[in-house]
Amino acid sequence: MKKQVVISMLGTQLDQGFGSARWEHWRPTVALGMHEDFLLDRLDLLVDERRYAKLARGVSEDLAQVSPDTQVRRHDTYLPDPWDFEGVYATLHDFLRGYEFLPDEEDYYVHITTGTHVAQICWFLLTESRIFPGRLLQTSPPRKKDESVAGSYAIIDLDLSRYDRIAQRFQQQQLEDRNLLKSGIATRNAAFNRMIEQIEVVATRSKAPMLLMGPTGAGKSQLARRIFELKKLKHQLPGRFVEVNCATLRGDGAMSTLFGHTRGAYTGATSDRAGLLRSAHHGLLFLDEIGELGLDEQAMLLRALEEKRFLPVGGDKEVDSDFQLIAGTNRDLHDAVGAGRFREDLLARLNLWTYRLPGLAERREDIEPNLEFELERWSREQHQRVTFNREARRAFLDFATSTQARWNGNFRDLGASVMRMATLATAGRIQVDQVDDEIGRLQRQWRDVEPPSVLDDLLGGDVAQLDRFDRVQLEEVVRVCMRSTSLSQAGRELFAVSRQQRATTNDADRLRKYLARFGLDWEAMKAARTTSGNS
Known part of the structure; x- marks a missing residue:
């Protein structure tokens, strides 16, 4: 023994x-x-x-x-x-x-x-x-x-491997936390689910800033609030959730709204104001559309993030605020840095945990569970049960998941669509004729608000003859050409990988032949770029 x-x-x-x-x-x-x-x-x-x-x-x-x-x-x-x-x-x-x-x-x-x-x-x-x-x-x-x-x-x-119940309980808690971040929606998009899994880990282990990127209506604000609720459940944030859309902050009021002011700081400042950063002390501050924030405000925000201290407008004494920041944007902040509209040091501070939320059109397999979620939410808020009949539900989903559905406004479009159909439902049932009316309304809405693309200007009606695959590829090629100063520069960027494997390279010729397949040439690119710049 x-x-x-x-x-x-x-x-x-x-x-x-x-x-x-x-x-x-x-x-x-x-x-x-x-x-x-x-x-x-x-x-x-x-x-x-x-x-x-x-x-x-x-x-x-x-x-x-x-x-x-x-x-x-x-x-x-x-x-x-x-x-x-x-x-x-x-x-x-x-x-x-x-x-x-x-x-x-x-x-x-x-x-x-x-x-x-x-x-x-x-x-x-x-x-x-x-x-x-x-x-x-x-x-x-x-x-x-x-x-x-x-x-x-x-x-x-x-040896925790022997304790199956403990392991199962831990896994169940993780599933519940991720379910909270997804608002209880059984999402099916694999990439989105993997992103949520990592956000759940980061949210519970880190107080560093997070950057949520994605188009308007992709759910950045809702996800930020869910992250706050998760951290609140874990007793990590005793403070408040404070949200502001930076696109609404203009002029002298922007500094005051964010950092507060002292009495007499400017005309009309009749009393002290705490400001949103102080309101978020020991809580979470969500700055949506942070790319719209002015450069002076960006500099103040960077100092507040790094030192947890800042000066209110008109003040001579610094104040403290220890908050966690989540920033949201629908812009490419790297492009904004290159254009001088966003501070590179602030982006470096925000870019530790960056997640891009895909638009609804990129998550078509998630339209069905989100449809059920929006309908359930409407029924709960209005205290009346509304459902689709079978044919109507199938007709709406066939359209919603097809390439005809643009979903420019993403989940906002879907929520508004459900609200309209539920409001017009007969005896608590959404019928096929209401779905047909709603599909027509959405198509008109997207057609009216969608500006013509560069391809529309270059090819006119011929754009409709392109396969979706060719259109997506050609749009990216044209985008690179529009920002390049020469055909060779555009070619080097577009063929950066394959050119390394060639004994001789003529990127400009490769690009010229590709554009010729669609009746385009470099002179047309230059003309379109000039017209775009003048407008």
Whole structure:
């Protein structure tokens, strides 16, 4: 049989005992040798010999009386501050690194009853991480007077793979957290679900800023609020959720709205104003459309993020605000940096956790569950149940998931569409004729608001003859050409990878031949770029 080896810290208070009366009291280290069903072969006792050598000798001698076959090895262990987590962990970690473990010959236990709470936590972490290759041993005093002075003991194995219920509960909690972030919608888009899985991990582990990118109506504001609700459930943010659309902040009022002002800071400032950053103290601040924020406000925001301090407008005394920031934008902030409209250092601060929310047209498999969600929400808010009949539901989904549906406004378009159909429903049922009317309304709406593309200007009515595949590819080629100063520059960007594999390259010629397939040439690109710039 393997030997039973226990590592324990001397109980500087609990192990005390004097005279013959000491045998009437429970002393955890001595009691280790009193259990008939736990035979202790060796005790490695960690002791501060400079302060507790006498106590350690007494405990060792008493243990020898109750368990003569137990070998006691004392290790001089000095802890400058037994309540300093970093120091205690480092000391115990170093002890274990120098310890000769023989797992084929010995079973190891660490006694967590003695020592400070900090030491107990450190032993737990060292065992859970397998730095200590054993199990936890917890001892307890007798509960009744007539019980043995040895008390009781329990062995705790931290191999979590054996605890299926714990693992399942942890997985269930993760699913519930992700479900919260998705508003309870059973989304099917694999890329979106993977993104939500990572956001759930980041949201619960990090207070760093997050940047949510995506088109208007993609759900940035709703996701930011759900992140706040998740962190609130985890007791990570005791403060408020504060939201502002930066596109609404203009002129002198922008600084005041964000950073507050003092009385008399400017005409009309009749009293102090806290500002949104202070309102979000210990909470979450969501700045939607952050790309619309002015450069001065960006500089102030960067300092507030880095130092948690800023000056209100007109103030001469800094104020504190410790908030978490989530920023939203439908712009390419890297392009904005290049154009001088956005600070590069602020983008670097925001760009640690960046997520792009796809538009509804990129998540067509998620239209059906979102349709059910919007209909359920309308029914709940209006206190009346409305459903589709089978044919109407099929007709709407056939259209909604087809390429005919542009979904320019994304989920806002879908929500408004459901609201209209539910309001006009007959006896709580949406019929086919209402779906047909709604499809026509959506098509007219998208046609009216969608500006003509560059391809429309270049090809006119011929655009309709292009396959969707060719149109998407050609739009990207034209976009690169429009921002390039020469055909060669555009070719180098478009063929950057394949040109490395060629012995000779003529990117301009490759691009010229591609454009010619659609009746386009470089002169047409230049003319379109000039017209666009003048407009």
